[in-house]
Amino acid sequence: MRSHLLNDTTAEQYRSSVTEGIERVAAKLATTNRPFTGVTVDALAPSIDRIDLDRPLLDTTAALDELEELYLRDAIYFHHPRYLAHLNCPVVIPAVVGEAVLSAVNSSLDTWDQSAGGTLIERRLIDWTTERIGLGPAADGVFTSGGTQSNLQALLLAREEAKPGRAGWEEPASYAKLRLFASEVSHFSVKKSAKLLGLSEDSVVSIPVGHDKRLQTVALAHELERCRRDGLIPMAVVATAGSTDFGSIDPLPEIAELCEQFGAWLHVDAAYGCGLLTSRRNRHLIDGIERADSVTVDYHKSFFQPVSSSAVLVRDAATLRHATYHAEYLNPRRMAQERIPNQVDKSLQTTRRFDALKLWMTLRVMGADGIGELFDEVCELAADGWKLLAADPRFDVVVQPSLSTLVFRYIPAAVTDPAEIDRANLYARKALFASGDAVVAGTKVGGRHYLKFTLLNPETTTDDIAAVLDLIAGHAEQYLGESLDRAS
Incomplete structure (x- = not known):
């Protein structure tokens, strides 16, 4: 063989x-x-x-x-223009070429003696991303498997940074005093990370959002004040730059001010909104991200990269020491003293693919502006889709999009029972998926079932959106008609 x-x-x-x-x-x-x-x-x-x-x-x-x-x-x-469901993007050809190369050569990005140029390419891309964010000259980071891992590592660093110099700190008993704050529409990985980090069940304080689905800073200030009053420790605030359901972007400058005031680590989960780092039209939407202590980016969402291609970035490279362990057979301490660059010193993973190559190839062929133009297109498409929904009496749309997500539901003219409307929307999504004509996502808003378009394909048009809306309405009406027949 x-x-x-x-x-x-x-x-x-x-x-x-x-x-x-x-x-x-x-x-x-x-x-x-x-x-x-x-x-x-x-x-x-x-x-x-x-x-x-x-x-x-x-x-x-x-x-x-x-x-x-x-x-x-x-x-x-995902490349089909009527795939409108989750945060899955069509991929660009240079990245797929990079994928073919990295799979065949099969470098492992844990140590220099397994990757050489791959190590330096990844490090250069980390520097490029931190420069785009504006984290400063001491910044660093490492590629990860995705946003969940990035959030976990960032909160691990925040947990460890919360401990130094605290009188009476005892592990693990003092973990019960730690609190982290995130909006009610933040990613589920925040709560998952808290559990993995050994924090108490009530360690994650959920902050309400306004009608625009952005974290309410007045409520955050109140909770931070209560945390301090109760003798607890504000470990971190997680600000979301592109929520999964709504694409909403929390008010980053105001949150940064509060973190400074209360001594809390600021983590920005920009897994979705990181595409704005390459945008010439919409970069201002994430102003304030440069004040973060750590940032999550998912290139495989809004940089049009194949899964996986992600990173966690930090303002202060020294904080990455909390993920550092040395083994004589892999990365002995003397290597760090000899300035040999081993990426495993920064990572939660050991063996790790050279996923950075895909982004490198994309930037070398298309440039950052090319990526930004594609992301701007889908954001503009979402704005046009919102206008369609807002003008269509058949649908209730939740919020005007900041990025490229639309959350809505079908409202039949002759039905007023909210539970029956829920069932009609659930049926419409399931029937649409079974037909294969389009794929849409679903979520809950205020306890009611809604549908969701996540628009990440520049090839999708407003005609596609209108056609899928008609299909949804048709399936919902079919369900309601059959339901009426059953009742009679």
Whole structure:
């Protein structure tokens, strides 16, 4: 089986096999006319279950034929303009080229002696991002698997920074005194991180948002004051620059002022809104981010990168020491003294892909302005979509978008029961997904079921939005008609 190892003797086989795989994907992309086939779990699972993994096909073409049936045929295609559901972007070609290169070379970005140039490319991209944010000359960071990991690492640093010099600090008992503050629409990973960090169940203080879904700074100030009055420790405030449901951006300058006043670490979760770092039109929407102690960015959301490509950035490189451990077999302490750059010294991960290469290739081919133009397009599309929804009496739209997300629900003219309206919207989403004509997301607002468009594809048009709205209305009305028939 040595013939399948990638090396100097199999270079031609590598070329032909990968080319065949690429041709299959390219053909599928060229002929895909809807984002999903509508296949069900019950229909697809038997095809997967019947595969005997102990009996190989021994042929790449046969394996690709099988993959067409098991995966490519029924994959959900984010590049299609009517995929409107989650924070999944279509990807740019230079990044996919980078993905092919990094997978084949297979560098591991934990130590210099496994990556060399890869280490320096990642470090340069971290510097580029911190410069775009404005974190200052002492800033640093590291690539991560995604926003959840970035938020976890940032809050780990915040927890450790909250301890130095505190009289009477005892671990882990004193963890019960730590509090972190985030808006009620912040990402679930904030609460998840608190649990993983050994904090108490009530450590996360939820701050209400206004009608615009932005954190209310008056309420934050009140909670910070109460925290201090009760003898508790304000460990961190998590400000969101692009909430998952609404794309809302918290008032960063005002939050930064409060963090300074109360001595709290400021973490900005810009996993979604980080695309504004490359925007020439809308960069001002995240003014104040430069005052953060740490920032989460997900390039695989608004930089049009393949999953995964993300980072956590910090204002003070010294704080990354809280994630540093030395092992003689990997990164002995003497290496740091010799200034040998080992990225594992900064990371929660050890073995780590060279995901930075995808962003590097994108910047070298398209430039930052090219990325920013694409993100500005989807933000403008969302603004136009909001106008459509606001003018359509069939729908209730929650908030005017800051980024590229629209949250709304179908309101039938002849039905007033909120529970029945909920069921109609849930049915419409499910029926739309089953049809494969479009994919939309769902959420709850004020306890009621709503639908959500997350617009990250510049190829999507207002005609697509209007057509999907008509499909939603049609499915909802079908449900209500059948419900009326059942009742009679």
